[in-house]
Amino acid sequence: MTSRHGSRPTMNDVAAAAGVGLKTVSRVVNGESGVSPAMAARVNAAIAELGFRRNDSARLLRTGRTASIALLLEDIADPFSSALTRAVEDVAAAEGCLVFTGSSGEHPLRERELALAFCARRVDGLVVVPAGDDHSYLLPETASGTPVVFLDRPATGIAADAILSDNAGGARAGVSHLIRHGHRRIGFVGDLPQIHTSAERLRGYREAMAAAGLPVDERWIACGPTDRARVGEALTRLTTGPEPVTALFTANNRITVAALHQLPRPGERPALLGFDDLELADLLTPALTVVAQDPAALGTAAARTLFERLAGDRTPPRRIVIPTRLIARGSAESPPPARR
Amino acid sequence: MTSRHGSRPTMNDVAAAAGVGLKTVSRVVNGESGVSPAMAARVNAAIAELGFRRNDSARLLRTGRTASIALLLEDIADPFSSALTRAVEDVAAAEGCLVFTGSSGEHPLRERELALAFCARRVDGLVVVPAGDDHSYLLPETASGTPVVFLDRPATGIAADAILSDNAGGARAGVSHLIRHGHRRIGFVGDLPQIHTSAERLRGYREAMAAAGLPVDERWIACGPTDRARVGEALTRLTTGPEPVTALFTANNRITVAALHQLPRPGERPALLGFDDLELADLLTPALTVVAQDPAALGTAAARTLFERLAGDRTPPRRIVIPTRLIARGSAESPPPARR
Numbered sequence: 001m002t003s004r005h006g007s008r009p010t011m012n013d014v015a016a017a018a019g020v021g022l023k024t025v026s027r028v029v030n031g032e033s034g035v036s037p038a039m040a041a042r043v044n045a046a047i048a049e050l051g052f053r054r055n056d057s058a059r060l061l062r063t064g065r066t067a068s069i070a071l072l073l074e075d076i077a078d079p080f081s082s083a084l085t086r087a088v089e090d091v092a093a094a095e096g097c098l099v100f101t102g103s104s105g106e107h108p109l110r111e112r113e114l115a116l117a118f119c120a121r122r123v124d125g126l127v128v129v130p131a132g133d134d135h136s137y138l139l140p141e142t143a144s145g146t147p148v149v150f151l152d153r154p155a156t157g158i159a160a161d162a163i164l165s166d167n168a169g170g171a172r173a174g175v176s177h178l179i180r181h182g183h184r185r186i187g188f189v190g191d192l193p194q195i196h197t198s199a200e201r202l203r204g205y206r207e208a209m210a211a212a213g214l215p216v217d218e219r220w221i222a223c224g225p226t227d228r229a230r231v232g233e234a235l236t237r238l239t240t241g242p243e244p245v246t247a248l249f250t251a252n253n254r255i256t257v258a259a260l261h262q263l264p265r266p267g268e269r270p271a272l273l274g275f276d277d278l279e280l281a282d283l284l285t286p287a288l289t290v291v292a293q294d295p296a297a298l299g300t301a302a303a304r305t306l307f308e309r310l311a312g313d314r315t316p317p318r319r320i321v322i323p324t325r326l327i328a329r330g331s332a333e334s335p336p337p338a339r340r
Numbered sequence: 341m342t343s344r345h346g347s348r349p350t351m352n353d354v355a356a357a358a359g360v361g362l363k364t365v366s367r368v369v370n371g372e373s374g375v376s377p378a379m380a381a382r383v384n385a386a387i388a389e390l391g392f393r394r395n396d397s398a399r400l401l402r403t404g405r406t407a408s409i410a411l412l413l414e415d416i417a418d419p420f421s422s423a424l425t426r427a428v429e430d431v432a433a434a435e436g437c438l439v440f441t442g443s444s445g446e447h448p449l450r451e452r453e454l455a456l457a458f459c460a461r462r463v464d465g466l467v468v469v470p471a472g473d474d475h476s477y478l479l480p481e482t483a484s485g486t487p488v489v490f491l492d493r494p495a496t497g498i499a500a501d502a503i504l505s506d507n508a509g510g511a512r513a514g515v516s517h518l519i520r521h522g523h524r525r526i527g528f529v530g531d532l533p534q535i536h537t538s539a540e541r542l543r544g545y546r547e548a549m550a551a552a553g554l555p556v557d558e559r560w561i562a563c564g565p566t567d568r569a570r571v572g573e574a575l576t577r578l579t580t581g582p583e584p585v586t587a588l589f590t591a592n593n594r595i596t597v598a599a600l601h602q603l604p605r606p607g608e609r610p611a612l613l614g615f616d617d618l619e620l621a622d623l624l625t626p627a628l629t630v631v632a633q634d635p636a637a638l639g640t641a642a643a644r645t646l647f648e649r650l651a652g653d654r655t656p657p658r659r660i661v662i663p664t665r666l667i668a669r670g671s672a673e674s675p676p677p678a679r680r
Contacts, residue, residue, distance in 0.1 A: 031452045031477070047480045056460040068440070068461065076429065076441075079619075082422035089416065089443055098457060100408070101416075101441045103429055113371040117438060120396040121408065137371075140387045260623055279419075280620040283600055 009050040018046035029054045069306060070100040070118035072111060072128045077103075080253060080276060080295050081129070084151065087299025088127060095307050097124070108132025119146060125306045127151050133194065135160070147309035151302040153196040154319070161309070163302040163320045167197050167275075170291040170324030171204025171249070172211075174273045177289070177326060178247040179212045182335040183271060187238040187245035189231060189255050190223040198223060201251045201275055220245055226254035232262045239263075239270055246336035247271035253278060260284070266331075273332035275324075286330035297322045349390040358386035369394045409646060410440040410458035412451060412468045417443075420593060420616060420635050421469070424491065427639025428467060435647050437464070448472025459486060465646045467491050473534065475500070487649035491642040493536040494659070501649070503642040503660045507537050507615075510631040510664030511544025511589070512551075514613045517629070517666060518587040519552045522675040523611060527578040527585035529571060529595050530563040538563060541591045541615055560585055566594035572602045579603075579610060586676035587611035593618060600624070606671075613672035615664075626670035637662045 015025045020043060027035045028043040029052075035043070046052075056067070071088050073081040085101055092099045100118055104111040111131040115138065118126060125147045128135075136157035138148055148155075154162040178186050188205045191198035202221065209216050222234035238245045248263075248270045250256040256274030263269040266286055274281075277292035301320050355365045360383060367375045368383040369392075375383070386392075396407070411428050413421040425441055432439045440458055444451035451471040455478060458466060465487045468475075476497035478488055488495075494502040518526050528545045531538035542561065549556050562574035578585045588603075588610050590596040596614030603609040606626055614621075617632035641660050 029456070031449065031456055033449075044476065044479070048483060051480065051484055053480055053484050054456065054460040055462065056457070066461075070438075075426065076416075077419075077423050077426035079417075079419060079422070082419070082425075083417050085422075085441070086415065086417035086443060089441070093442075098410075098440050098442065098454075098461060100438050101425070101429070102433075102438065103426060109371060109373075114438075116369070116371050116394065117396070120394040121406075121438060122395065137384065139384075140391060140393055143388065144391055144393050257619065260620070278620060279597065280600070280618060280624065283624055284620065285625045 008055070009052045011052070011054075013050055014043065014046045014052045017050060018042045065124050066122050067096060068098045068100060068121075068123050069125045069127065069303075070102065070115075070121075070123045072114055072118070072126065072130075073101060073103050074106050074129055074131060075103045076101055078253070079279070080293065083295035084129070084299040084302075087296045088303040091300055091303035091307065097307075104129075104131040106131045108134075112137055125149070125310055127302045127306055128155075129153065130155060132156075147306055149302050149306045149309070151298060159317045161302075161305050161317050161319070163298055163305065163322065165197070165293045165298060166321050166324050167200035168204035168207065170275060170293070170326075171201040171251070172208045173204075173324070173326045174275065174291040174332075175205050175208035175249055176212070177328065178249065178271060178273055178332055179208065179214065181247075181271065181333050183247035184214055184336070185217070185243065185245045186220065186247045186249060187270070188221045188223075188249050188251065189234050189238070189259065190221070190251035191226055191255070193223040198251060205249060226252065226258065228258045228262065231255055231258035235259060235262055245270055247273070247332065250274045252276055256288070256290075260288075271332045271334050271336070277327065282329055284331070286334075289329045289332035290327050292325045292327055294322050294324070348395070349392045351392070351394075353390055354383065354386045354392045357390060358382045405464050406462050407436060408438045408440060408461075408463050409465045409467065409643075410442065410455075410463045412454055412458070412466065412470075413441060413443050414446050414469055414471060415443045416441055418593070419619070420633065423635035424469070424639035424642075427636045428643040431640055431643035431647065437647075444469075444471040446471045448474075452477055465489070465650055467642045467646055468495075469493065470495060487646055489642050489646045489649070491638060499657045501642075501645050501657050501659070503638055503645065503662065505537070505633045505638060506661050506664050507540035508544035508547065510615060510633070510666075511541040511591070512548045513544075513664070513666045514615065514631040514672075515545050515548035515589055516552070517668065518589065518611060518613055518672055519548065519554065521587075521611065521673050523587035524554055524676070525557070525583065525585045525587075526560065527588045527610070528561045528563075528591065529574050529578070529588060529599065530561070530591035531566055531595065533563040538591060545589060566592065566598065568598045568602065571595055571598035575599060575602055585610055587613070587672065590614045592616055596628070596630075600628070611672045611674050611676075617667065622669055624671070626674075629669045629672035630667050632665045632667055634662055634665070 011025045015022045025043055028040050089099050102114040108131050119141045127149050129152045134157045135155040138158055148160050150160055150162045190202055224230045250259045253276035274290045277290045281288035351365045355362045365383055368380050429439050442454040448471050459481045467489050469492045474497045475495040478498055489501045491503050530542055564570045590599045593616035614630045617630045621628035
């Protein structure tokens, strides 16, 4: 087994051993087409014999770039996050750039550790779905020329680009839809109130109610963690008692899934409208009405912004807001019970 | 703005400027606890003033490691892939290692380009969900000491660790379940037949039929791309005509979703059993019976194997098979129509 530390053979050594030109070796090494199978086999035999391995590090060091970016997510296993990731990956691939990913698990300290670890590995830029509420720790990085683009939620304590969904507008459209179908007592089940998206969606809820001249009973608002137990308790509180809500706005995909599992059967439960689309939402009975985000558009806009910064764009930080879309499918369109 | 190329300030410079010890600077720089907010602010001010940035590259070069691994997937936006990724990420994080991810889109050339690009960036190891059927291009990498673990599908042309689901056993269990509920004419809708998982699941189907003494009409088997149009055509062919199948085994998550969207309403369609669980499968009417894989266990086993190799394990390549689980929920348990 060849040592990782010995004197390394070069592409010229491989070309000489295989009796071919340097360009042919380069094509094989870089997985390019235009080399016959027989020729490729000769080159690969020489590569294996000499233990040659391509090394981009030296070339990249000369350019001052590592041709890598990092994407910091809440949880890559969440469908919203993984759709973002694919979009970022596709833009990066077109730029010849590799992508580190990492999940903060919504922990500010883990976000910071990961972000600084990526920077210490000299990524060219960062896309961050922030968990924390103080990003001034990134000031030395941005001052040194590493652009950071915030995705899904804006930064705090640092001037940076932010690519966001129209959270307030989407929630407003959803709640207005429930109001149009006759609902007056509408429950809001949201994420932790300090999370930007959660606060914005709650703002949209309040604005829609106010625009319709409807009072909001603060007991209709239940914000907290998205685990099933907490959501279940909130649902029980909102849907029972002398004046239950007649409709529910569940403010993200985790909460909607938890609600779908815990609400009574359709016909015995309030009208339901979720923020975020779900893969089988259209196959439920009734099909689920949602305010859909566009994670692919979010990821694409974030990655494009990052590469524009890397290409030298020094204009002031921008905020790009990606529209949401109301998809009416049946779960939110039943009127409230006549006698309540 | 500080240049990326100028003479870089060190942690000692920061400690001197802030009037604190080197250990305190190190704690702040690495996001560790145990520093008071006031002290951290002083250190951060010195960091910002001097433009200090931590750099792991030099330390890592000395160790011969980059403390990074790469995970090559079919499509990170697929829920199966993103669950794998989170598991690999968690193991890597515990090892102080960062993770590159990349999607091959099931293209062998893209797999090769990405794998070689990760190796050229000197990742310490690779976890690969292979798209291609010749991985001898990785021989120079493994010979140079970069371990490669194959996940979901085994390698070809190279001796390497493989972490696989029990695809044949899972399919056998699923098809046997349909047979137990009285089905004799069972359709198999699978992915491209050259894909290992597809071939293995088809083998499980044939074994279950043979074990029950049932003949297989080759017209019941429809393998091909997983897009809706192809799946829709296959379903039409299998479920119409003088002798339609009375049950369907859909052999992966993409195919099951396509089938759910295109089959007639429950009651007018065959019994349905899918390979791979889906997030809302239990909320459909009827709820979907599946053979569930365990992507978290697959990702964890792959990452652990990789780190064992990195720690010096030189035992022969291993094959780890992760069990699947039959979850009966209703869609597969109706008997065939009496008169067919």
